[in-house]
Each structure stands twice: as C-alpha cells, then as structure tokens.
Amino acid sequence: MKSAIHQINSDEDATYNKRRMLSELNNMEFTVGFEKVRRLMKKLNLVTKRPKQHRYSFCDVASVIAPNKLNSN
Known part of the structure; x- marks a missing residue:
C-alpha cells in the first residue's frame, strides 16, 4: 500500500490530499x-x-x- 501511495503522489504531482488519496486507494481495491x-x-x-x-x-x-x-465624491 505504501508503494501505491507513493505512485499516486508522484503521478498527480503531490496534489492529492488524504480524501482524494482514500478514494484512489479504494478504486484500486484497497480496503x-x-x-x-x-x-x-x-x-x-x-x-x-x-x-x-x-x-x-x-x-x-x-x-x-x-x-x-x-469613485465620485
């Protein structure tokens, strides 16, 4: 799972936060x-x-x- 997180982080240029990372990992069949x-x-x-x-x-x-x-007085 650690290698998958590193792979997602490098693929997405470190823009995925923990919520988006969670959905990506769930899509990759990680529980x-x-x-x-x-x-x-x-x-x-x-x-x-x-x-x-x-x-x-x-x-x-x-x-x-x-x-x-x-801007008139």
Whole structure:
C-alpha cells in the first residue's frame, strides 16, 4: 500500500490530499479508512501542494470607455 501511495503522489504531482488519496486507494481495491491514509501519508512525509491563488492585476489608468461613477465624491 505504501508503494501505491507513493505512485499516486508522484503521478498527480503531490496534489492529492488524504480524501482524494482514500478514494484512489479504494478504486484500486484497497480496503482502507480515512485515518489509516492520514497516518500513512504523515509517516511517509507526503505533503499536499496547494495551487497558487489567482491574483487580479490592477492598473492605474482610468478606463477610456466609461467614467468611474463609483469613485465620485
């Protein structure tokens, strides 16, 4: 089971958390619970990478198409 967890982690670029790992292992016919997956991932030092947050770019130039009526005093 440890090799399967390592394989899933490397295939998915370390983006699978314990819940997704549990469903993958259950699909591979392993009979395992949530806490067991959590303990194994902790024992194997597998940490899930979070995707970067989306950042909106702001520009300092006012729109040419329409005036900004929200910023009026």
